[in-house]
Amino acid sequence: MTPRSEEHLVEVRDLTVEFDREGDPVRAVDGLSLRLGEGRALALVGESGSGKSTVAGALLGLHRGTGARVTGSVRVGGIDVAAAGPGELRRLRGGVAAMVFQDPLSALDPYYAVGDQIAEVHRIHAGGSRRDARARAVEVLDRVGIPDAARRSRSRPHEFSGGMRQRALLAMALACEPRLIVADEPTTALDVTVQAQILDLLHELRRETGTALLLVTHDVGVAAESVDEVLVMRGGREVERGPVARVLGAPSEPYTRRLLGAVPRLDGPLRPAAPAPKGEPLLEAVDLRREFGRGKRTVTAVDGVSLTVHAGETLGVVGESGSGKTTLGRMLVRLLDPTGGRLRYGGTEIGTLSERELRPHRRELQMVFQDPVSSLNPRRSVGESIADPLRAAGQRDETRIRARVRELLDRVGLEPDRYTAYPHEFSGGQRQRVGIARALAAGPRVVVCDEPVSALDVTTQAQVTALLADLQAELGLGLVFIAHDLAVVRQVSDRVAVMHGGRIVEQGTVEEVYGAPQDPYTRRLLAAVPSLDPVLAAERRGRRQELAVA
């Protein structure tokens, strides 16, 4: 790496990108300038729609030929991206700057072996024989920590876990020894522990190779862990930029402060402690089990879980993907039938009731789903979706249904007049509000929220969790809040249950579980949560390494 004083590795001047959306020009990036030196790391932080990914794409000239209008100048490694010929552009892409995409959206070709895909990319830039390229692929896969890389390089992407696929994408970037890695939300869909592993790996690789990093993320915590500088974006423009410690520690712009304030933190304020639950629990699960499949292929998703939910209390359930938390949530409202154990609701055993006998209880057990996009019927107006549970509960009077739906829309902070609007006319946060209104429509006593905010931006997330807390206090609901995000769960819950491999490994009040975790798995989870303080982040990285060794 030869640092060149006269030109930065990345120089973006006055970049503007416009897309046509159904005839209307949309300005995704609006006069943005930035510089990044060799070996340095910069994070573009912003909410969805802030234009951060568009900037990342512009560095590689990915908007060329897509009909987007790009003005201003982008120079990467001395190449003028707008003017570069096809050969130069190919050298830029992968050779100078390599992009690491977010994997779960399947960034690898499902039809080819992972190693072959890396080799293909490597050969374009380094030339050489197929055999050499294949050897290089195995080498980089090994470097990113794929066990038994030579053998696994012949696997197809679907045979890899999410974390391994993200590693493979990182390996692809490494294969060509680029001077810049552009990482677009590289850890967004991963579990916290896997996210921490990937970020640590990225950190280590950069220390080894001196590669510069442009990190695009909506997660301020991820940025704090990984970069030197932060650029906060909003509406395609720069809001604030500076060294990571300064921007996150002492933000000067109100928007940055708002953004940071909305980030759930492990050391943030707790909700006022609810009075200790007394009397009969509203919902009680004893040794609840659920198996899928038969014979040798039986998978036990929930393996003997016992818990209680009282009226007016929030029970947080945290765990990583595959821990069985969603299966548990669905059983609690009997969307899934338990294969073992007992489930009591208000003194009645409901785990074994037939669908017919369950009928009268259905309206009192409701669920809010994770994906506000796919959990609403796109062909029905939101008012009709909210009215569904009312109709299912036997309400026939149209005027009363309408009045109730309008009241609900108003209660969750939406315009009552939007009864006839369709889901696509709403933003993600608004759609989740619709989902909440639908859950509340029939007057439930227990609401299970399955990852209700994980698809939302931090500021929206904060609004939705606040809404849930308000509604709970007002209606005295028993709330089960399922999430993979430990900080969010901490913020909204009275008691917390930590799930791992279908079991609850630890259960207690928020103070107990977060303050003095007993189970090693809980400790690992907590250590993996990104911190907003870069100094603390470095410290935790050290602690993670210790835990990994131990």
Added chain:
Amino acid sequence: MTRYVLKRLAGAALVLLALSVLVYALFYLAPGDPARLACGERCNPQQVAQVREQLGLNESVLAQYLHFLQGVFAGRDYSTGTAVVHCDAPCLGLSYQSDREVTRLVLERLPATASLALGALVVWLVVGVGTGLLSALRRGGPTERILTVLTLAGTGTPVFILGLLLLMVVCAHLQWLPFPSYVPLGEDPEQWAWNMLLPWLTLGFFESAKYARLTRSSTLETLAEDHIRTFRAYGVGERAVVTRHALRGAVPPVIAISAVDLGSMFGGAVLTESLFGIPGLGKTLIDGVREIDLPVVVGVVMVMGVAVVLAGVVADLLYAAADRRVVLT
């Protein structure tokens, strides 16, 4: 996987059994007297009755059906009035009209149908997939528009119109080829190919339209997927992106549907066969129906059934081989 194939084959046997029952039932529900037809117009009632007895039509329908099954699994004897003929298993019966063994008849006609179907397959894979790929790559341009019009015209033109047009233009007007008449492959491969050329093109073009649309849409779908963006972002050239990555995603559905189409074509592409006078299964079936020749109809339908069911299994296996994410259970 072996388990899967066995399971599917067991299912196939059941399907074939059900199919034979259905054909028997339909046949007896339909009007007409096979004995009178077999005997000829000058027969007196006694002669007709004699023929009826000979053909076993006086037995109950159930007994006739059971005899048929017996023939398939164990073979059976037929009396022709003067002699007893043994028909080895799998015996599909004797034709009412010609007294010939249906099994032999079907096997005789199969090569013609197979040549037609396989040749057409090659045509539609080349023309259809090629056209589809080209229009996916040139989307929005004039090439695509012209191809779209052609494909639509192809889908909308009945196969006999297409065939007639080809005959008129190529054979009558331009006189590039003689009017085709079927020559078996074993007899003279070159003549076989020349004579099959027009039937292949007719059936192949007709099917191509469907494959062009299928290939186009599945290529476009793959091109919009995220992994394509990955390779573009790594400097992989557009041609490699399309031929290596996009086409790879477009191929599995084409393979699967081709196998099924090929299977159903073994039952005879009736119109094409009639038009070009190809002595295939389709023509045999039509003749059988017209002459109320139950054993022939059942025989051809059984062969069709076997072909379709086998094609289904082959399609699944090929799909699983092409897309490793598919697990057959």
